[in-house]
Amino acid sequence: MSPEGVEGSDLLHGAILYLDGITVSFDGFRALDGLSLTIDRGELRCIIGANGAGKSTMMDVVTGKTRPDAGVAFFDRHHDLLAMSEADIAMAGIGRKFQKPTVFTNLTVRTNLELAMRDDRSVWRSLRARLDGEQRDRIEETLESIGLHLLADADAGTLSHGQKQWLEIGMLLMQDPKLLLVDEPVAGMTHQETERTAELLVSLAGGRSVVVVEHDMEFVRSIARRVTVLHEGRLLAEGDMESVQNDPRVVEVYLGTPC
């Protein structure tokens, strides 16, 4: 399918992310089997599915980590994701938060935010980069909003697990992506932290699109408007939480079994 064809289709109207027929195999095992998915601008979408359903592989494809064997993937109408490097995809406006918080442990919290900040990423520029007033203000604002302003000059390696999660969310805020992919954001969080994360994600949506992969059904219920169910690398069902929960196929393969 040519990009023009995609642009012309109704499907793409208002879509920020468009996947069609994505197939990924490892050693003959099909992690994704002709997956098609559309995320609308400003949408908050939850993706659920059992282990091995292809959730992480889907994110890997969107962020450029894994190249599919077949299919098309477009971002923001004109970016062909399959032809772009990870760095280009990130610069085009897709942010990703990993399941395990990954921050730069030997750099300070502030430097972590500085590196995440939207800016010229070229080598030459980095040699001479100085923060201007506006950029410094943005870093301070973000430090406040993630509650780490008192730890701004501590090495990120010294933070607690929850603080690292927050730092990572702060980095995503600095990166200011159009589409945010979040992998199991509340794993290992306390109840309180989970609530706060749910609030933050809901407030993020609208300004930008958010895709959340999560196991915690309660959390999904609390934030999701639309839910997509993946099963064995395919899209099994899509709709609001209620209709998905009542879908007999979903009940059979996923919700039917306690998870």
Place this chain on the structure above:
Amino acid sequence: MHRPVSTYVTFSCHHRIGAALRGGGVQRTLLCLALALVFGGAARASTDGFESMLGELAGKSFRRKSEAIQAIADSGHPAAPRILRALLESRAFFAPESERLLLDVADSGEGVVVDAITGEATRVAFESGRRKIVLNNAMRRLLRSLVARAGLASRDPRERRQAIKELMGRDDPEIQALLREALEIEQARDVRSLLETAIAIGALREDDADAGSDAEARLRAIEALSGSLHNESRIALDGLLTRLESRQSKSSEEEAQIGAIREAIDAIDRRKVGFEILETLFFGVSLGFVLVLAAIGLAITFGVMGVINMAHGEMIMLGAYSTWSVQQLMPHHLESSVLVAIPVAFLVSALVGVAIERGVVRFLYGRPLETLLATFGISLFLQQSVRTIFSPLNRAVASPSWMSGQWVLNDAFALNYNRLWIIVFSALVFAALIGVLHRTRLGLQIRAVAQNRAMARAMGVRGARIDAITFGLGSGIAGLAGVALSQLTNVGPNLGQAHIVDSFMVVVFGGVGNLWGTLVAGLTLGVTNKLLEPFAGAVLAKILVLVFIILFIQRRPRGLFPQQGRSAEA
């Protein structure tokens, strides 16, 4: 006391009759007689006369010595073949201050000496004071021919073949006649074809004068030599071709012969190229198996544990020194010492490996680069220890007889036994390792830890114990590689250093954590290296292979057979 020649001839033939009847039948006895006549001439011999002939050998004059050799052969004395062979192989000498000719007995080590005439063992096993018999090339030629003639009548087909080879390409019409007679009675197929070749070569070498008379026969001879791999065939064909081509005017028969010769030579060259490629492949495969053997231990520690063991080369070295030490401890059992060394080398290297793992490596898990440096330090330590304990000099490990020599298939193709055995040995070690990893409980645990350490621990696998065993196993196999290498090169403190880079290349090329990948990579690199060598030379071939791997890793950073899925990400 002078006896008629015929008495001796009959005697010397008599003791062959029984054998001849079993082997080639009555005809061989006749051949034996015929040979005796050829040899016999007008020679006369007696025991005294025989001793005086031997005495002549002590002299300085090559002419008189040659005559003596001819006389010994002609005497038909039962000891003559033994003496001639010993002379040819430089095993004959005079005892100091005596006229007694003594022979070293071949194949039974040093110090066993027999009397030339009686064949009885004597106790004079002195090294100094021996008076060797000096031969010149003409005498050697004569000896070779005499020994070969005797060999034609042997009941052992191997000796007959050897004799035919010696006689090949001699112009002597008498020898040609002998060969023809031998062909008539010969029954072993391989000896027959060898005889036919020898006769055909003879036919090409015959004088041009009478050759013209039987162009038909000559054409047949040329065709018989087509594709023959004996060096003599090629020489005879080349010689005839030059002679024919130098003629001013050529008859139509001669033109036909020239064409036939060209074809025959082409056929020879084609077959030779074929065998050369085979030989190169054999060398490549044997080098490949050495690489595999040196690398699989590394593949285990690197692939299963994610640990770079820079001291791996020194584990190989320890294995080689173990082989040497075992040989020093059992000097009278050369044949079996290598076999004893196999378990010893495995244990020594494995124990040192376990000690390294317990003492150093286990504190560095998850820090591969630090492990690399620490194990490198250990490798320096081990090298220097070996220098201090043994010597900085290289040690030579003797090869048992069943590993030395060549298996000669034809003039163009021979396989070294040591390389053959090493291929067998490596393949067995590889198979055993695969067996351990895939068929035993221990192997299951090792693979489980490799795939998911935390999960394996949760299932009750004792990770620390498995790590130590894995490291020991990898090191032990390196020790086995040392045994194999000790049969190919000298054993020295730098033995490990010389192989570590190659081993890394094999592991990286094959894909970490995949033993089959290691096998394919080792064989590929070995064969590639040997295929390149004829064109590029050994050093450049090696450089090319290194550059190839460097480029290959760029294209496939995880090797030929990468691990896939999530476990590969860690």
Place this chain on the structure above:
Amino acid sequence: MTSVANRTVASRLAGHHDLLVTGALGIAVLVVPILALTVPEGSALHLSTFSVTLLGKYLCFALLALAVDLVWGYCGILSLGHGAFFALGGYAMGMYLMRQIGDRGVYGNPILPDFMVFLDWQELPWYWWGFSSFPFSMAMVVAVPGLLALVFGWFAFRSRVNGVYLSIITQALTYALLLAFFRNEMGFGGNNGLTDFKEILGFDLQADATRVGLFVTTALVLIASYTVTRGVVSSRFGRVLVAIRDAEDRMRFLGYRTEHYKLWAFVLSGVIAGVAGALYVPQVGIINPGEFAPLNSIELVIWVAIGGRGTLHGAIVGAILVNFAKTWFTGLLPEAWLFVLGALFVMGTLFLPRGLVGLVSRRER
């Protein structure tokens, strides 16, 4: 807030070390010539030419260690082939020095170096052209190692070869070069390498003043390189390198072309190593393929590890201390040196993960 506030405790400490390092080297630049050239030979304070050359060698190694620390300490690239860049820089300098011999060689050929005459070569190979010019040779000292680092790094980092894989192929690289330079056909003097140098820029290489001059040059180049690399690692570029070392994937998902950052760090490091080699050769008077030996490249990594990686000054301290120990031990107990070196590798990684300067700075805190 100012950029001063942006500095961490560590970088403030580093600033304090900057002063120490440049200060010490600056003092050496002033004092060594006085002690070597003006203090009379009988005096206890006199520095022999041998000692000056030895110190100069240590400083070359310090420069090399600095190069390794830049990529290993800051970017996590453990190169086991940095000796190759060092040797290439050395060979470029060696070629210049060979051409300076002129017709004073054994065979007296005004154009061809002795070993080419010996090999019965008729004319200078094309890659020797231009090496009679000092500026051209100096350009090659920078360009050849830099280009090798650029090409090798471009392939390696683009294909995401990293960790131990990268270490192993860098080792393969230097091993391949070792084999290549052993070949007479390469035209670099084969086994014997390049030697019998007479003069540099018209100064007699045997003269005391020239040796002192070479030492001073080395010290000044070290000060300059230290300042440049310190500037580099204190910039955002340096912070990006550290971030790549800690979590390269994460940096990619933040939009950084990590391969570009690694490549330029690698090239800079290769160039510094090449310059170190070029300064080394006129002081020791020979360059041969042995410098490509994988063992050398690994050994220099331990200088950095012992000194303390990721600090720059630690690399300099480590290189000087370990080499001083080496000189001392090989004089005292030649057999024992490899035991000591082996122990340094093991003990260093087990007990001194942050090196000697790590010990010191922990106490300061």
